[in-house]
Amino acid sequence: MKKHSAIFFLFIGLFFFGQSKITVLKTGERTPITNASIFCKGKLLGKTNTEGTLTFKTKCEKVEVKAPGFYEDDAVVDKMMEISLSKTDPKLQSIEGVIISDKSDPRALRILQKVNDHFKNNSPQSLESYSFKSYEKISFDFDEDSIKQYNQYLNHRLDSLKTVPAAMQSAEKKKDSLEKLNVMKLMAGSKLFLWERASEFLYSKKYGEKINILDNRVAGLKQPVYEMLALRSNRNKIPKEIQEENRTLYRYFLTDSIEIEGRKNYVIRFRQADYKNPVQKRKFNGYIYVDAETYGLKKIESNSRKKSEGSITSIWKPIDNKWFLLKENFKIKMGSTVFDVNKTDKKKNGDSEEKLKKQFGNYVFVRADYFDFKTSVDENKKDFSGYSMSVKNTGGDILEKYRTDSLTIREKMTYSKIDSVGKKYNLDQKMNVFTGFLKGKIRVGNVDFDALQLLKYNQYEGFRLGAGIKMNEKFNKYISPDAYIAYGFKDSSWKYGAGIDIKTTLDKTSFFRGEYYNDVDAAGRFNENLWNFKMKINNSGVDLNNDRFYHFEGFKVSYENDLSNSLTLRVSAKRDHEEAKFDYSYNNLGNRFENVATQLTLKYSPNSKSMMTPSGKLTYEQNYPEFYFNYEQGIKTLGGDFGFSRFDFLVQHSFKTKIGVTGVRLYTGLSIGNAPIWHQYAINGLGNGENSLNFNLTSYLGFATMEGGKYYNDKFVGYYLTHRIPYYFSTFGKKISSFDMVYRGITGDMKNPEIHQFDFQKLDHFYQEIGLEANNFLGSPFNLGFFYRVGYYATPTFKENFAIQLKLNFLGF
Structure with missing residues (x-):
């Protein structure tokens, strides 16, 4: 046990005191900042070298970055970090008072207004026709550092359990304990959720838009969640951070200009309007790159108030003078997974139960790549027939053809492990219950229950309780019988009906x-x-x-x-x-x-x-x-x-x-x-x-x-x-x-x-x-x-x- 404890504390030490490397750059110029100071809760960890980098060790989850002539900022500690600081040189001193007085820079607002005014003309849908493809991957998982910490915790937990005498447990408690342990092992080797889809987008001014889902696969489910196939992005929309009606939620500042691929871009930083004190007011939630010639969006990055809670990045590309979305990356925190340390560990170190709770952040990760752009396509009416979206394949067999990056070992394990879990716990049925409710149905096996029939109220019937059922496609693809019954408590009478659909x-x-x-x-x-x-x-x-x-x-x-x-x-x-x-x-x-x-x-x-x-x-x-x-x-x-x-x-x-x-x-x-x-x-x-x-x-x-x-x-x-x-x-x-x-x-x-x-x-x-x-x-x-x-x-x-x-x-x- 002492050996195991020593290994455990060695792992903890390596985690907390593992080296981190930060690179500090000038916003827009992407050149290094020398002698930038890195602080952990006010304690200086070191200063960057001539390459703008510093390697350090810290227990802090977040560090502050300061450099003379630049606005300070902070960064979430990771193995590799990069941060850009905005200048406070004389060219930008004019907005210092604006920042402190909690006002947006008028120059930034004028540029954003032109982005809105030119958005329709910059949109690909101002073309006569176009087509492109996409590959999207959505997962639910720990972040990278939490995975390492979780595996260390789990290994120690398993070692500790081996030394604990077998307690007298009921069959039910023993089953629950084993299930919990199996879930913990599952989370160590794979993501909690993984979904991939490849799509083709066709557009014609004459026939409209058509989306073909070329292939998709969801770990743990035999059939796709069709409501998920309709998830949208910034593809044809103005991002919410710069929509006119949201201007009061943010403060915007023109801080720089930069040349990207031979085109001049304005750099606008923004922060939430509810930052109250002067220190907060110098911190930013993200930045916007705007093409100076067309006022098209080049890039937008938006971070949560706490950077550990998530970020969203969208990048556009000019093709035939229209701005097509090229990449999107989301990272959004969705709660935490908390485990208690077992009683054996509590006795050894004497810590309280509260201190011994282990918490691991859960995140939704989204990556989307768009490619194979064509700005003039043959407008065949047959290609646009039917509904706006069609599903060509749901087996995942041809996803490899469209993947823009290969699956990691952890992602491959997700398919094999979560698929077996999905089969064991019938996740398809559970997911159908949830998605059915969005359409007013409560789905249980072959039967859909009508949510609208459950409870009603009016002056004649008073409270009306009812139940309506309809056999769904699992019963028969073409034939669907249904029936309902209800009772009004005020008029004291039954109501009922029955029917059948034949497709x-x-x-x-x-x-x-x-x-x-x-x-x-x-x-x-x-x-x-x-x-x-x-x-x-x-x-x-x-x-x-x-x-x-x-x-x-x-x-x-x-x-x-x-x-x-x-x-x-x-x-x-x-x-x-x-x-x-x-x-x-x-x-x-x-x-x-x-x-x-x-x-x-x-x-x-x-x-x-x-x-x-x-x-x-x-x-x-x-x-x-x-x-x-x-x-x-x-x-x-x-x-x-x-x-x-x-x-x-x-x-x-x-x-x-x-x-x-x-x-x-x-x-x-x-x-x-x-x-x-x-x-x-x-x-x-x-x-x-x-x-x-x-x-x-x-x-x-x-x-x-x-x-x-x-x-x-x-x-x-x-x-x-x-x-x-x-x-x-x-x-x-x-x-x-x-x-x-x-x-x-x-x-x-x-x-x-x-x-x-x-x-x-x-x-x-x-x-x-x-x-x-x-x-x-x-x-x-x-x-x-x-x-x-x-x-x-x-x-x-x-x-x-x-x-x-x-x-x-x-x-x-």
């Missing part, structure tokens, strides 16, 4: 569906056909204060087809028995009717990007504008009681200007002919209608200050406008907050309101409310909005016009 192809969305249902819904609901999960969640609280519901029972057949990447068609026919569940009579004919109708639904989303997966279409990038159209036709000749026509239309768009981001939602509805109130349109109020404070949850098409279930029309037009003020600021934690101004309005009419015999009002003047929404309120994931009713429907009482609204931030505008 006609696996290449795109194309299927026939038949279904039976026995359920209730709010009268006059706006159609949510082809809405995505996030939109439906956003609108799920629209009936919190509405009890005007009707019952419907019947069956429907339909067909859905993606006519293109942008256009989806659904046609259906149904026969229902319908009955009002509130005090209502239509034109003295009662409250129970037969309805036979057909419906046409179209969704057009020209800028959204999708891909086909085994579980169906995945829209990995929802871009605006989007258009939704529904046309329903009642048919009397087939046994229906009514021959009405019902149209509704929704368009939503979001666009960015120099004054911020604006979101627009316009929607309208028209019902023609004779039909009961549930085939008209409810004007969605979220308020409680009581003489108390209005506090409600957001909805997609609702009004915070309007009483629920009060207004109905047979025609209307509404709008929702939101504008994000381009001022961002740090709040609690790492959250960034901002404010949105909101303006909602709606108006319409009803031709013969007297035939609908119940207590309601038509809305035939403009109903308007204005609001201010605080995003990420107090660092939380919620937005808090304050709304006030103005115009025709405003009352003299403040409380009746005022409402507070809560919204989950991820739901968007």
